Amino acid sequence: MSLELDAEQVAFTFKGGMLPLTVIELASGNIERIEAQLSGKISQSPAFFQHTPVVIGLERLPDEPLALDQLCAMLRRHRLLPVAVRGGNDAIKQSAWALGIGWFPPQEGRAQPVVEPVPVAPLPEEAPPLELRSGRIFRGTVRSGQQVSAPRGDLVVVGAVNAGAEILAAGSIHVYGPLRGRALAGIHGDQDAAVFCHELDAELLSVAGNYKRLEDIPPDLLGKSVQVRMVEDQLEISAFEPLRV
Amino acid sequence: MAKIIVVTSGKGGVGKTTSAAAIATGLAFKGHKTVVIDFDVGLRNLDLIMGCERRVVYDLINVIQGEAGLNQALIRDKRVENLHILPASQTRDKDALTIEGVERVLDTLSEDFDYIVCDSPAGIERGAQLAMYFADEAVVVTNPEVSSVRDSDRMLGLLSSKTRRAEQGQEPIKEHLLITRYSPDRVTSGDMLNLDDIREILAIPLIGLIPESEAVLRASNQGVPVTHDQQSDAGQAYSDTVDRLLGEDKPLRFHEQQKRGFLSRMFGGGRR
Numbered sequence: 001m002s003l004e005l006d007a008e009q010v011a012f013t014f015k016g017g018m019l020p021l022t023v024i025e026l027a028s029g030n031i032e033r034i035e036a037q038l039s040g041k042i043s044q045s046p047a048f049f050q051h052t053p054v055v056i057g058l059e060r061l062p063d064e065p066l067a068l069d070q071l072c073a074m075l076r077r078h079r080l081l082p083v084a085v086r087g088g089n090d091a092i093k094q095s096a097w098a099l100g101i102g103w104f105p106p107q108e109g110r111a112q113p114v115v116e117p118v119p120v121a122p123l124p125e126e127a128p129p130l131e132l133r134s135g136r137i138f139r140g141t142v143r144s145g146q147q148v149s150a151p152r153g154d155l156v157v158v159g160a161v162n163a164g165a166e167i168l169a170a171g172s173i174h175v176y177g178p179l180r181g182r183a184l185a186g187i188h189g190d191q192d193a194a195v196f197c198h199e200l201d202a203e204l205l206s207v208a209g210n211y212k213r214l215e216d217i218p219p220d221l222l223g224k225s226v227q228v229r230m231v232e233d234q235l236e237i238s239a240f241e242p243l244r245v
Numbered sequence: 246m247a248k249i250i251v252v253t254s255g256k257g258g259v260g261k262t263t264s265a266a267a268i269a270t271g272l273a274f275k276g277h278k279t280v281v282i283d284f285d286v287g288l289r290n291l292d293l294i295m296g297c298e299r300r301v302v303y304d305l306i307n308v309i310q311g312e313a314g315l316n317q318a319l320i321r322d323k324r325v326e327n328l329h330i331l332p333a334s335q336t337r338d339k340d341a342l343t344i345e346g347v348e349r350v351l352d353t354l355s356e357d358f359d360y361i362v363c364d365s366p367a368g369i370e371r372g373a374q375l376a377m378y379f380a381d382e383a384v385v386v387t388n389p390e391v392s393s394v395r396d397s398d399r400m401l402g403l404l405s406s407k408t409r410r411a412e413q414g415q416e417p418i419k420e421h422l423l424i425t426r427y428s429p430d431r432v433t434s435g436d437m438l439n440l441d442d443i444r445e446i447l448a449i450p451l452i453g454l455i456p457e458s459e460a461v462l463r464a465s466n467q468g469v470p471v472t473h474d475q476q477s478d479a480g481q482a483y484s485d486t487v488d489r490l491l492g493e494d495k496p497l498r499f500h501e502q503q504k505r506g507f508l509s510r511m512f513g514g515g516r517r
Contacts, residue, residue: 141448143402144395162398162446180446 018209020188023086024075025057029066035074042078054080058087059106068095135171142167142181151187163203172196182206185228194229200237210235247355250362250490251380252423253404255396257367259388260425263461263471264483265364266294268384270470271487273328277359280319282350283333284376285366286342292332295322296468306334309346315353324473329358339372347375369403378408382419382490384452388426389437394446397422401447421452423486428457429502440500453486455479456499 028034054075058066072082085096087106096103135153142148142157144164149155155169158176165181167173172193173185179197186193186208193207200221205212205228212228212235224239252265262285269281283291286306292298297320303313308331315331322328331350334341354361365376377383383404387397404418405411411418424443431437444451455461460477464470472487474480478499485495 141401143405144398146402160446160448162395164395164399165402178445 021055021083022052023055023057024080025059026061026066029061029064031067031070031074034071035078038074038078051079051081053083055104056082056085057107058085058092061088063089066092068092069099072099072101136169138167144181149187161202163201169193183228184211191230194227196227198225200224200226205235205237207235212237247358247361248382249351249355249380250360250382250384251365251377252362252384252386253365253373253377253400254367254386254393255369255373255400256388256393259386259393260455260461261367261386262290262294262364263465264384264386264423264425264455265362266291266470267472267480267483268487268490269328269360269362270322270325270472271484272360272362272490273322273325274472274484275487275491276327278327278357279360279362280329280331280354280358281362281364282331282376283364284342284372285364286333286337286339286372287335288366289333289335291364292320292330293468294465295330295470297322297330297332298468301332304332304334305350306337306341308350309343310341315350324469339366339370342372342375344375344378348379351379369399374403374407377404377418380404380408380418381410382421384421384423384490385447385449386423386425387443387447389424389428389432389439389443391438394438394443397447401449420449421490422447422449423453423455424451425455426457427454427500429500431457433502451497452489453482454497454500455482455486 026034056071066088068085075082082101084102084104085092086104093103134150135155136148136150137156137158138148139158141159142161142165144162147166147168148157149168150170152170154171154174155167156174156176157167160177161167161175161179161181161183163180166184167175167181168184168187170188171185171190173183173195175183175197178199178201180201180203182204183195183197183202184204184206185195189208191208195205195207200217201223202217203214205217207228207230210230217237221237221239226237226239228235228237230236250268252261252268254261265281269279272279281291281295282305283289284305285291289304292301300320303318305318307313308315308318318331320330320332322330351361363376363380366372385397385400387393401420404420408418410416422444424440427440428437432439440454456478458477458479460474460479461471464474471477471480472483475484482499485498488495
Protein backbone atom coordinates (compact mmCIF):
# COMPACT_ATOMS: atom_id res chain seq x y z
CA MET A 1 0.00 0.00 0.00
CA SER A 2 1.42 3.35 -1.01
CA LEU A 3 -0.45 5.18 1.75
CA GLU A 4 1.51 3.49 4.49
CA LEU A 5 3.60 5.86 6.63
CA ASP A 6 6.74 5.08 8.58
CA ALA A 7 6.00 2.59 11.30
CA GLU A 8 7.28 4.98 13.98
CA GLN A 9 4.94 7.76 12.91
CA VAL A 10 1.76 5.74 13.06
CA ALA A 11 0.07 5.78 16.44
CA PHE A 12 -2.88 3.73 15.26
CA THR A 13 -4.65 2.39 12.22
CA PHE A 14 -8.38 2.07 11.68
CA LYS A 15 -9.47 -1.43 10.89
CA GLY A 16 -12.90 -2.75 10.06
CA GLY A 17 -13.81 -5.69 12.23
CA MET A 18 -16.70 -8.09 12.63
CA LEU A 19 -16.93 -9.06 16.27
CA PRO A 20 -19.44 -11.47 17.68
CA LEU A 21 -21.82 -9.47 19.87
CA THR A 22 -24.80 -10.57 21.87
CA VAL A 23 -27.97 -8.66 21.14
CA ILE A 24 -30.56 -8.43 23.88
CA GLU A 25 -33.68 -8.08 21.79
CA LEU A 26 -36.39 -6.45 23.85
CA ALA A 27 -40.01 -7.48 23.50
CA SER A 28 -41.08 -5.31 26.42
CA GLY A 29 -39.95 -1.99 27.81
CA ASN A 30 -40.84 -2.95 31.36
CA ILE A 31 -37.55 -2.92 33.33
CA GLU A 32 -38.87 -5.15 36.15
CA ARG A 33 -40.01 -7.80 33.72
CA ILE A 34 -36.68 -7.73 31.89
CA GLU A 35 -34.79 -7.97 35.16
CA ALA A 36 -36.90 -10.89 36.38
CA GLN A 37 -36.21 -12.82 33.19
CA LEU A 38 -32.54 -11.88 33.29
CA SER A 39 -32.15 -13.20 36.84
CA GLY A 40 -33.48 -16.54 35.66
CA LYS A 41 -30.96 -16.66 32.84
CA ILE A 42 -28.08 -15.80 35.18
CA SER A 43 -28.77 -18.79 37.37
CA GLN A 44 -28.72 -20.99 34.23
CA SER A 45 -25.41 -19.78 32.83
CA PRO A 46 -23.50 -17.56 35.26
CA ALA A 47 -20.35 -17.78 33.14
CA PHE A 48 -21.98 -15.70 30.44
CA PHE A 49 -22.42 -12.67 32.68
CA GLN A 50 -18.79 -11.64 33.03
CA HIS A 51 -18.88 -8.09 31.70
CA THR A 52 -20.17 -9.38 28.43
CA PRO A 53 -20.72 -6.54 25.96
CA VAL A 54 -24.30 -6.47 24.69
CA VAL A 55 -26.23 -4.50 22.10
CA ILE A 56 -29.77 -3.53 23.02
CA GLY A 57 -32.04 -4.39 20.07
CA LEU A 58 -35.26 -2.40 19.90
CA GLU A 59 -36.62 -3.44 16.48
CA ARG A 60 -39.21 -5.73 17.97
CA LEU A 61 -40.19 -3.41 20.79
CA PRO A 62 -43.62 -1.84 20.36
CA ASP A 63 -43.34 1.91 19.95
CA GLU A 64 -43.44 3.00 23.58
CA PRO A 65 -41.21 5.20 25.75
CA LEU A 66 -38.21 3.36 27.20
CA ALA A 67 -36.16 4.43 30.21
CA LEU A 68 -32.82 3.71 28.57
CA ASP A 69 -30.76 5.02 31.51
CA GLN A 70 -32.52 2.70 33.95
CA LEU A 71 -32.22 -0.20 31.56
CA CYS A 72 -28.46 0.32 31.18
CA ALA A 73 -27.98 0.65 34.92
CA MET A 74 -29.89 -2.57 35.48
CA LEU A 75 -27.85 -4.43 32.87
CA ARG A 76 -24.63 -3.21 34.48
CA ARG A 77 -25.82 -4.39 37.89
CA HIS A 78 -26.07 -7.84 36.30
CA ARG A 79 -22.54 -7.54 34.92
CA LEU A 80 -23.55 -6.97 31.32
CA LEU A 81 -21.95 -4.06 29.48
CA PRO A 82 -24.36 -2.26 27.15
CA VAL A 83 -22.23 -0.89 24.32
CA ALA A 84 -24.84 0.24 21.82
CA VAL A 85 -28.51 0.45 20.93
CA ARG A 86 -29.90 -0.82 17.66
CA GLY A 87 -33.15 0.68 16.37
CA GLY A 88 -35.58 2.95 18.15
CA ASN A 89 -36.73 6.48 17.44
CA ASP A 90 -34.82 9.73 17.52
CA ALA A 91 -35.37 10.25 21.26
CA ILE A 92 -33.78 6.86 21.91
CA LYS A 93 -30.86 7.76 19.67
CA GLN A 94 -30.28 11.01 21.57
CA SER A 95 -30.46 9.37 24.99
CA ALA A 96 -28.11 6.58 23.86
CA TRP A 97 -25.56 9.19 22.85
CA ALA A 98 -26.13 11.04 26.12
CA LEU A 99 -25.34 7.79 27.96
CA GLY A 100 -22.12 7.48 25.99
CA ILE A 101 -23.11 4.39 24.05
CA GLY A 102 -23.48 3.96 20.30
CA TRP A 103 -26.57 3.78 18.12
CA PHE A 104 -27.09 1.59 15.07
CA PRO A 105 -29.91 1.83 12.56
CA PRO A 106 -32.50 -0.93 12.90
CA GLN A 107 -31.86 -4.15 11.06
CA GLU A 108 -34.13 -4.43 8.06
CA GLY A 109 -36.92 -6.95 7.97
CA ARG A 110 -37.02 -7.38 11.72
CA ALA A 111 -39.66 -4.80 12.56
CA GLN A 112 -42.53 -7.09 13.48
CA PRO A 113 -43.44 -7.13 17.16
CA VAL A 114 -42.78 -10.41 18.91
CA VAL A 115 -45.48 -12.82 19.78
CA GLU A 116 -45.54 -13.98 23.39
CA PRO A 117 -43.43 -17.13 23.61
CA VAL A 118 -45.56 -20.22 23.30
CA PRO A 119 -44.61 -23.03 25.66
CA VAL A 120 -42.74 -25.61 23.62
CA ALA A 121 -44.63 -28.82 23.11
CA PRO A 122 -42.77 -31.85 24.44
CA LEU A 123 -40.69 -33.42 21.71
CA PRO A 124 -41.77 -36.82 20.43
CA GLU A 125 -39.80 -39.69 21.92
CA GLU A 126 -37.73 -40.54 18.84
CA ALA A 127 -36.51 -36.98 18.27
CA PRO A 128 -32.87 -36.69 19.32
CA PRO A 129 -32.03 -34.01 21.86
CA LEU A 130 -31.00 -30.66 20.36
CA GLU A 131 -27.38 -30.94 21.51
CA LEU A 132 -26.77 -33.75 19.06
CA ARG A 133 -27.66 -31.52 16.14
CA SER A 134 -25.63 -28.39 16.65
CA GLY A 135 -24.04 -28.77 13.21
CA ARG A 136 -25.76 -28.44 9.89
CA ILE A 137 -25.78 -30.24 6.55
CA PHE A 138 -26.87 -28.27 3.51
CA ARG A 139 -27.57 -30.16 0.30
CA GLY A 140 -27.69 -28.24 -2.95
CA THR A 141 -26.12 -25.15 -4.43
CA VAL A 142 -25.53 -22.12 -2.20
CA ARG A 143 -26.22 -19.31 -4.64
CA SER A 144 -25.00 -15.76 -4.99
CA GLY A 145 -26.56 -13.58 -2.29
CA GLN A 146 -27.45 -16.53 -0.08
CA GLN A 147 -26.00 -17.07 3.34
CA VAL A 148 -25.90 -20.43 5.07
CA SER A 149 -24.65 -20.61 8.62
CA ALA A 150 -24.15 -23.07 11.44
CA PRO A 151 -23.93 -20.74 14.44
CA ARG A 152 -23.12 -23.51 16.90
CA GLY A 153 -21.27 -26.26 15.11
CA ASP A 154 -19.79 -27.48 11.87
CA LEU A 155 -21.28 -26.80 8.47
CA VAL A 156 -21.26 -29.36 5.70
CA VAL A 157 -22.28 -28.34 2.19
CA VAL A 158 -22.95 -31.16 -0.24
CA GLY A 159 -22.88 -29.15 -3.45
CA ALA A 160 -21.34 -25.97 -4.75
CA VAL A 161 -20.92 -22.64 -3.03
CA ASN A 162 -21.15 -20.08 -5.81
CA ALA A 163 -19.45 -16.70 -6.10
CA GLY A 164 -21.28 -14.08 -4.05
CA ALA A 165 -22.55 -16.65 -1.54
CA GLU A 166 -21.39 -16.78 2.06
CA ILE A 167 -21.13 -19.73 4.41
CA LEU A 168 -20.34 -19.39 8.09
CA ALA A 169 -19.82 -21.79 10.97
CA ALA A 170 -18.84 -21.66 14.60
CA GLY A 171 -16.84 -24.79 13.90
CA SER A 172 -15.33 -26.13 10.70
CA ILE A 173 -16.67 -25.94 7.17
CA HIS A 174 -16.66 -28.82 4.71
CA VAL A 175 -17.65 -28.29 1.09
CA TYR A 176 -18.09 -31.35 -1.09
CA GLY A 177 -17.99 -29.39 -4.31
CA PRO A 178 -16.45 -26.22 -5.68
CA LEU A 179 -16.06 -23.39 -3.16
CA ARG A 180 -16.35 -20.14 -5.11
CA GLY A 181 -17.91 -17.87 -2.50
CA ARG A 182 -16.83 -16.75 0.97
CA ALA A 183 -16.24 -19.27 3.73
CA LEU A 184 -15.80 -18.21 7.34
CA ALA A 185 -15.04 -20.90 9.90
CA GLY A 186 -14.67 -20.40 13.64
CA ILE A 187 -16.81 -17.25 13.65
CA HIS A 188 -16.84 -17.17 17.45
CA GLY A 189 -13.07 -17.32 17.58
CA ASP A 190 -12.35 -21.05 17.49
CA GLN A 191 -8.72 -21.24 16.35
CA ASP A 192 -8.95 -24.99 15.78
CA ALA A 193 -11.67 -24.66 13.18
CA ALA A 194 -10.77 -25.31 9.55
CA VAL A 195 -12.18 -25.12 6.05
CA PHE A 196 -12.09 -28.14 3.76
CA CYS A 197 -13.20 -28.13 0.16
CA HIS A 198 -13.05 -30.23 -2.96
CA GLU A 199 -12.26 -27.45 -5.37
CA LEU A 200 -10.84 -24.16 -4.14
CA ASP A 201 -11.88 -20.99 -5.92
CA ALA A 202 -13.00 -19.01 -2.88
CA GLU A 203 -13.45 -15.25 -2.78
CA LEU A 204 -12.53 -15.24 0.87
CA LEU A 205 -11.35 -17.82 3.38
CA SER A 206 -11.38 -17.09 7.08
CA VAL A 207 -10.64 -19.00 10.25
CA ALA A 208 -11.34 -17.26 13.55
CA GLY A 209 -11.16 -13.85 11.92
CA ASN A 210 -7.88 -14.45 10.06
CA TYR A 211 -8.63 -14.22 6.41
CA LYS A 212 -7.20 -14.55 2.93
CA ARG A 213 -8.74 -13.06 -0.18
CA LEU A 214 -8.76 -14.77 -3.54
CA GLU A 215 -5.87 -12.49 -4.50
CA ASP A 216 -3.77 -13.80 -1.60
CA ILE A 217 -4.33 -17.45 -2.43
CA PRO A 218 -1.39 -19.02 -4.29
CA PRO A 219 -2.62 -19.65 -7.84
CA ASP A 220 -1.29 -23.19 -7.90
CA LEU A 221 -3.77 -24.11 -5.17
CA LEU A 222 -6.80 -22.93 -7.13
CA GLY A 223 -9.03 -25.72 -8.30
CA LYS A 224 -7.35 -28.10 -5.85
CA SER A 225 -8.81 -30.01 -2.99
CA VAL A 226 -7.48 -28.25 0.11
CA GLN A 227 -7.67 -27.66 3.81
CA VAL A 228 -7.35 -24.25 5.41
CA ARG A 229 -6.33 -23.96 9.06
CA MET A 230 -4.37 -21.92 11.55
CA VAL A 231 -0.75 -22.99 11.89
CA GLU A 232 1.33 -20.91 14.31
CA ASP A 233 -1.00 -17.94 14.07
CA GLN A 234 -0.91 -17.99 10.27
CA LEU A 235 -3.68 -19.07 7.99
CA GLU A 236 -2.28 -21.96 5.99
CA ILE A 237 -3.80 -23.43 2.85
CA SER A 238 -2.51 -26.83 1.86
CA ALA A 239 -3.55 -29.17 -0.91
CA PHE A 240 -4.48 -32.73 -0.16
CA GLU A 241 -1.89 -34.88 -1.85
CA PRO A 242 -3.33 -37.73 -3.86
CA LEU A 243 -2.91 -40.94 -1.91
CA ARG A 244 -0.19 -43.21 -3.24
CA VAL A 245 -0.66 -46.80 -2.32
CA MET B 246 -55.64 -23.64 -14.77
CA ALA B 247 -52.95 -21.90 -16.71
CA LYS B 248 -49.28 -22.57 -16.23
CA ILE B 249 -47.44 -19.40 -15.21
CA ILE B 250 -43.92 -19.07 -16.65
CA VAL B 251 -41.67 -16.18 -15.63
CA VAL B 252 -38.83 -15.13 -17.91
CA THR B 253 -36.19 -13.54 -15.71
CA SER B 254 -32.44 -12.92 -15.43
CA GLY B 255 -31.41 -10.29 -12.92
CA LYS B 256 -29.12 -8.59 -15.39
CA GLY B 257 -30.52 -6.27 -18.03
CA GLY B 258 -30.04 -6.55 -21.76
CA VAL B 259 -29.57 -10.31 -21.89
CA GLY B 260 -32.71 -10.95 -23.93
CA LYS B 261 -35.55 -11.41 -21.45
CA THR B 262 -38.16 -9.58 -23.49
CA THR B 263 -37.00 -11.11 -26.77
CA SER B 264 -37.19 -14.55 -25.17
CA ALA B 265 -40.57 -13.93 -23.53
CA ALA B 266 -42.01 -12.79 -26.87
CA ALA B 267 -40.43 -15.67 -28.78
CA ILE B 268 -41.54 -18.31 -26.28
CA ALA B 269 -45.08 -16.95 -26.04
CA THR B 270 -45.31 -16.90 -29.83
CA GLY B 271 -43.96 -20.45 -30.01
CA LEU B 272 -46.50 -21.69 -27.47
CA ALA B 273 -49.32 -20.07 -29.45
CA PHE B 274 -48.01 -21.63 -32.68
CA LYS B 275 -48.40 -24.99 -30.99
CA GLY B 276 -52.05 -24.23 -30.39
CA HIS B 277 -51.86 -23.22 -26.72
CA LYS B 278 -53.83 -20.19 -25.67
CA THR B 279 -51.14 -17.89 -24.38
CA VAL B 280 -50.88 -14.42 -22.87
CA VAL B 281 -47.62 -12.58 -22.36
CA ILE B 282 -47.49 -9.88 -19.66
CA ASP B 283 -44.98 -7.05 -19.49
CA PHE B 284 -43.99 -6.43 -15.85
CA ASP B 285 -41.45 -3.75 -16.72
CA VAL B 286 -43.59 -0.86 -15.57
CA GLY B 287 -42.12 2.46 -16.64
CA LEU B 288 -39.89 1.01 -19.36
CA ARG B 289 -42.27 -0.98 -21.47
CA ASN B 290 -40.67 -2.80 -24.36
CA LEU B 291 -42.67 -5.94 -24.93
CA ASP B 292 -45.26 -4.17 -27.09
CA LEU B 293 -42.47 -2.99 -29.40
CA ILE B 294 -40.98 -6.46 -29.72
CA MET B 295 -44.45 -7.86 -30.36
CA GLY B 296 -45.17 -5.08 -32.85
CA CYS B 297 -48.35 -3.88 -31.19
CA GLU B 298 -47.18 -0.57 -29.71
CA ARG B 299 -49.73 1.39 -31.73
CA ARG B 300 -52.62 -0.56 -30.32
CA VAL B 301 -51.96 -0.01 -26.60
CA VAL B 302 -54.87 1.73 -24.89
CA TYR B 303 -54.99 0.32 -21.39
CA ASP B 304 -52.26 -1.50 -19.53
CA LEU B 305 -51.53 -3.79 -16.58
CA ILE B 306 -51.59 -0.94 -14.06
CA ASN B 307 -54.98 0.29 -15.31
CA VAL B 308 -56.35 -3.20 -14.76
CA ILE B 309 -54.79 -3.53 -11.30
CA GLN B 310 -56.18 -0.18 -10.23
CA GLY B 311 -59.62 -0.96 -11.62
CA GLU B 312 -59.55 1.73 -14.30
CA ALA B 313 -60.07 -0.77 -17.09
CA GLY B 314 -61.29 -4.30 -17.52
CA LEU B 315 -58.90 -7.09 -18.44
CA ASN B 316 -60.55 -7.57 -21.84
CA GLN B 317 -60.05 -3.89 -22.63
CA ALA B 318 -56.34 -4.10 -21.88
CA LEU B 319 -55.56 -7.41 -23.60
CA ILE B 320 -54.25 -6.97 -27.14
CA ARG B 321 -54.85 -9.76 -29.60
CA ASP B 322 -51.81 -10.63 -31.69
CA LYS B 323 -52.43 -10.07 -35.40
CA ARG B 324 -50.15 -12.82 -36.66
CA VAL B 325 -50.83 -15.81 -34.44
CA GLU B 326 -54.13 -16.99 -33.17
CA ASN B 327 -54.37 -17.75 -29.43
CA LEU B 328 -51.81 -15.09 -28.49
CA HIS B 329 -52.55 -12.03 -26.37
CA ILE B 330 -50.37 -9.28 -24.94
CA LEU B 331 -50.91 -7.39 -21.71
CA PRO B 332 -48.67 -4.33 -21.92
CA ALA B 333 -47.01 -2.43 -19.11
CA SER B 334 -47.58 1.21 -18.33
CA GLN B 335 -45.05 3.70 -19.59
CA THR B 336 -46.09 6.52 -17.29
CA ARG B 337 -46.45 4.93 -13.87
CA ASP B 338 -43.75 3.46 -11.70
CA LYS B 339 -43.29 0.04 -10.20
CA ASP B 340 -44.90 1.01 -6.89
CA ALA B 341 -48.25 0.91 -8.65
CA LEU B 342 -47.93 -2.90 -8.81
CA THR B 343 -49.50 -4.60 -5.82
CA ILE B 344 -49.26 -8.24 -4.91
CA GLU B 345 -53.04 -8.53 -4.51
CA GLY B 346 -53.60 -6.81 -7.85
CA VAL B 347 -51.16 -9.09 -9.66
CA GLU B 348 -52.72 -12.15 -8.07
CA ARG B 349 -56.20 -11.04 -9.14
CA VAL B 350 -55.10 -10.46 -12.75
CA LEU B 351 -53.27 -13.82 -12.91
CA ASP B 352 -56.23 -15.66 -11.38
CA THR B 353 -58.62 -14.20 -13.93
CA LEU B 354 -56.26 -14.94 -16.84
CA SER B 355 -55.78 -18.47 -15.51
CA GLU B 356 -59.41 -19.26 -16.28
CA ASP B 357 -59.08 -18.49 -19.99
CA PHE B 358 -55.50 -19.25 -20.94
CA ASP B 359 -53.22 -22.31 -21.04
CA TYR B 360 -49.98 -20.39 -20.55
CA ILE B 361 -49.19 -17.06 -18.91
CA VAL B 362 -45.70 -15.79 -19.75
CA CYS B 363 -44.46 -13.05 -17.41
CA ASP B 364 -41.72 -10.83 -18.82
CA SER B 365 -39.74 -9.70 -15.78
CA PRO B 366 -37.90 -6.39 -15.57
CA ALA B 367 -34.17 -6.41 -14.85
CA GLY B 368 -32.95 -6.13 -11.29
CA ILE B 369 -34.24 -7.79 -8.15
CA GLU B 370 -36.63 -5.09 -7.03
CA ARG B 371 -40.38 -5.06 -6.68
CA GLY B 372 -41.26 -5.50 -10.37
CA ALA B 373 -39.00 -8.51 -10.75
CA GLN B 374 -40.16 -10.07 -7.49
CA LEU B 375 -43.83 -9.68 -8.39
CA ALA B 376 -43.24 -11.10 -11.87
CA MET B 377 -41.83 -14.29 -10.34
CA TYR B 378 -43.93 -14.51 -7.18
CA PHE B 379 -46.81 -16.59 -8.57
CA ALA B 380 -44.81 -18.54 -11.16
CA ASP B 381 -44.96 -22.30 -11.68
CA GLU B 382 -41.91 -22.40 -13.92
CA ALA B 383 -39.02 -20.04 -14.49
CA VAL B 384 -36.89 -19.50 -17.56
CA VAL B 385 -33.63 -17.92 -16.42
CA VAL B 386 -32.04 -16.10 -19.34
CA THR B 387 -28.24 -15.98 -19.22
CA ASN B 388 -25.55 -14.66 -21.54
CA PRO B 389 -22.20 -16.44 -21.71
CA GLU B 390 -20.43 -13.89 -19.54
CA VAL B 391 -19.45 -13.80 -15.89
CA SER B 392 -21.69 -11.00 -14.62
CA SER B 393 -24.79 -12.43 -16.28
CA VAL B 394 -24.10 -15.85 -14.78
CA ARG B 395 -23.59 -14.30 -11.34
CA ASP B 396 -26.90 -12.42 -11.55
CA SER B 397 -28.75 -15.48 -12.75
CA ASP B 398 -27.36 -17.37 -9.79
CA ARG B 399 -28.71 -14.66 -7.48
CA MET B 400 -32.07 -14.87 -9.23
CA LEU B 401 -32.19 -18.64 -8.72
CA GLY B 402 -31.65 -18.04 -5.02
CA LEU B 403 -34.61 -15.67 -4.95
CA LEU B 404 -36.76 -18.09 -6.94
CA SER B 405 -36.21 -20.69 -4.26
CA SER B 406 -37.09 -18.35 -1.40
CA LYS B 407 -39.14 -15.32 -2.44
CA THR B 408 -42.00 -16.94 -4.34
CA ARG B 409 -45.41 -18.19 -3.36
CA ARG B 410 -44.44 -21.80 -3.94
CA ALA B 411 -41.40 -21.39 -1.67
CA GLU B 412 -43.24 -19.47 1.02
CA GLN B 413 -46.13 -21.90 1.17
CA GLY B 414 -43.84 -24.91 1.08
CA GLN B 415 -45.32 -26.24 -2.16
CA GLU B 416 -43.43 -28.11 -4.84
CA PRO B 417 -40.59 -25.75 -5.88
CA ILE B 418 -40.67 -23.75 -9.10
CA LYS B 419 -39.36 -25.67 -12.09
CA GLU B 420 -36.22 -23.85 -13.18
CA HIS B 421 -34.91 -23.81 -16.74
CA LEU B 422 -31.71 -22.31 -18.07
CA LEU B 423 -31.91 -20.46 -21.38
CA ILE B 424 -28.58 -19.31 -22.76
CA THR B 425 -28.85 -16.50 -25.29
CA ARG B 426 -26.39 -14.66 -27.53
CA TYR B 427 -24.15 -17.72 -27.63
CA SER B 428 -21.41 -17.52 -30.18
CA PRO B 429 -19.46 -20.77 -30.61
CA ASP B 430 -16.67 -18.95 -32.43
CA ARG B 431 -16.11 -16.57 -29.55
CA VAL B 432 -16.31 -19.39 -27.02
CA THR B 433 -13.55 -21.21 -28.90
CA SER B 434 -11.43 -18.08 -28.91
CA GLY B 435 -11.95 -17.71 -25.18
CA ASP B 436 -13.96 -14.46 -25.25
CA MET B 437 -17.05 -16.12 -23.84
CA LEU B 438 -17.80 -18.64 -21.14
CA ASN B 439 -18.54 -22.02 -22.59
CA LEU B 440 -21.76 -23.95 -22.22
CA ASP B 441 -20.40 -26.48 -19.74
CA ASP B 442 -19.00 -23.81 -17.40
CA ILE B 443 -22.36 -22.03 -17.25
CA ARG B 444 -24.24 -25.25 -16.66
CA GLU B 445 -21.82 -26.28 -13.95
CA ILE B 446 -22.16 -23.02 -12.04
CA LEU B 447 -25.92 -22.66 -12.30
CA ALA B 448 -26.66 -26.37 -11.92
CA ILE B 449 -30.14 -26.33 -13.46
CA PRO B 450 -31.41 -28.10 -16.57
CA LEU B 451 -30.77 -26.40 -19.92
CA ILE B 452 -33.98 -25.65 -21.86
CA GLY B 453 -32.39 -23.97 -24.83
CA LEU B 454 -29.43 -22.30 -26.41
CA ILE B 455 -29.99 -19.35 -28.70
CA PRO B 456 -27.07 -18.44 -30.93
CA GLU B 457 -26.00 -14.84 -31.38
CA SER B 458 -27.84 -13.93 -34.54
CA GLU B 459 -28.64 -10.98 -36.71
CA ALA B 460 -32.13 -12.37 -37.01
CA VAL B 461 -32.82 -11.38 -33.40
CA LEU B 462 -31.89 -7.74 -33.94
CA ARG B 463 -33.87 -7.66 -37.18
CA ALA B 464 -36.88 -9.23 -35.46
CA SER B 465 -36.76 -6.74 -32.57
CA ASN B 466 -36.64 -3.76 -34.84
CA GLN B 467 -39.43 -5.04 -37.05
CA GLY B 468 -41.61 -5.94 -34.09
CA VAL B 469 -41.94 -9.54 -35.19
CA PRO B 470 -40.92 -12.17 -32.61
CA VAL B 471 -38.01 -14.16 -33.98
CA THR B 472 -39.94 -17.42 -33.73
CA HIS B 473 -41.72 -16.34 -36.93
CA ASP B 474 -38.41 -16.43 -38.80
CA GLN B 475 -38.04 -20.19 -39.13
CA GLN B 476 -35.27 -19.74 -41.70
CA SER B 477 -33.00 -18.30 -39.02
CA ASP B 478 -30.94 -20.23 -36.49
CA ALA B 479 -32.33 -18.19 -33.59
CA GLY B 480 -35.91 -18.79 -34.69
CA GLN B 481 -35.32 -22.53 -34.88
CA ALA B 482 -33.53 -22.49 -31.53
CA TYR B 483 -36.52 -20.80 -29.88
CA SER B 484 -38.86 -23.36 -31.45
CA ASP B 485 -36.72 -26.13 -29.98
CA THR B 486 -36.89 -24.35 -26.61
CA VAL B 487 -40.67 -24.24 -26.72
CA ASP B 488 -40.82 -27.93 -27.66
CA ARG B 489 -38.65 -28.76 -24.65
CA LEU B 490 -40.84 -26.60 -22.40
CA LEU B 491 -43.76 -28.71 -23.58
CA GLY B 492 -41.86 -31.84 -22.62
CA GLU B 493 -40.48 -32.95 -25.99
CA ASP B 494 -36.97 -34.28 -26.27
CA LYS B 495 -34.96 -32.24 -28.76
CA PRO B 496 -31.22 -32.53 -29.36
CA LEU B 497 -29.17 -29.40 -28.72
CA ARG B 498 -28.21 -27.41 -31.81
CA PHE B 499 -26.06 -24.39 -32.64
CA HIS B 500 -23.57 -24.94 -29.81
CA GLU B 501 -20.66 -26.07 -31.94
CA GLN B 502 -18.44 -24.06 -34.16
CA GLN B 503 -19.53 -24.28 -37.78
CA LYS B 504 -16.94 -25.52 -40.19
CA ARG B 505 -16.91 -22.88 -42.85
CA GLY B 506 -16.79 -24.02 -46.40
CA PHE B 507 -14.35 -22.72 -48.96
CA LEU B 508 -16.78 -20.31 -50.58
CA SER B 509 -18.03 -19.00 -47.29
CA ARG B 510 -14.49 -18.28 -46.19
CA MET B 511 -13.71 -16.59 -49.47
CA PHE B 512 -16.73 -14.35 -49.43
CA GLY B 513 -17.17 -14.01 -45.67
CA GLY B 514 -20.77 -15.13 -45.79
CA GLY B 515 -22.39 -14.33 -42.48
CA ARG B 516 -24.93 -16.50 -40.83
CA ARG B 517 -28.53 -15.56 -41.16
